[in-house]
Amino acid sequence: MLNNQLPEDPDLDSVFQALADPTRRAILIRLCDGPASVSQLARPFAMSLPAILQHLQVLEGSGLVRSEKIGRVRSCTIVPAAVRRAEGWLSARRTAEERRLDRLESFLDSDDPPTTTTRSTP
């Protein structure tokens, strides 16, 4: 049985997945201050360098971070567009829900409250 649902942008999976870890979010916060090398990024954490590397690979795989190796140093930068895409999805949900509440409100503000299904006014 094939799953022919979910017409949604599959790329957001990896973005939110990347955001779902405190180490990776801390790395992103750090990168907002400007580009950094792998060992600079690793310094604050009680974690091995390979572990940080793996976090960086997750971040890069999601598109939230880009990196380039120059000499023996890899320089990592945040990718604002990817951050905005995730933000945009949440923003769309928020506004959709707000629109619904507005419709509901203006419906209740009209005259005739017929069989108040949700929350009978006390």
Added chain:
Amino acid sequence: MLNNQLPEDPDLDSVFQALADPTRRAILIRLCDGPASVSQLARPFAMSLPAILQHLQVLEGSGLVRSEKIGRVRSCTIVPAAVRRAEGWLSARRTAEERRLDRLESFLDSDDPPTTTTRSTP
């Protein structure tokens, strides 16, 4: 070796984790149109009911969804505040990065570029 880093809000972990799945995001989109029962939420998916239940538990554990059982029907609703909290984190990153670019720009627009190193805090 204890990990005494990461002074950040740990609750965002579960929020982003919940968002990192297309089924759960589709459920959230659906809930923007108003409350729904478990089987209503399950209907569009080629997936067993227990699977949907588990997704709902993840969503509820993250605070993105609240639910209440009335009779034999569980009614699920989205929690806008939780959506806004995730959105707010991303928004803060974006603005932080924009501020940095502004500083960089006005710095480059001025005359004297001294030692273009990133972060020379000794």
Added chain:
DNA sequence: AGAATACTTAAGCATGTGCTTAACAATCAG
């Protein structure tokens, strides 16, 4: 060249995630 630096790869391990099926409630309709 030889040593230090900065990163990378590989393998392994414990735990978490996303499903499944089967069986078990609880409630409502006739």
Added chain:
DNA sequence: CTGATTGTTAAGCACATGCTTAAGTATTCT
């Protein structure tokens, strides 16, 4: 009461995740 509807619990399985250590490679310094 009987039976259909709606949801819940439990067990199990395949695979993903987040680390670790050990052993590389590539670059720069002296």
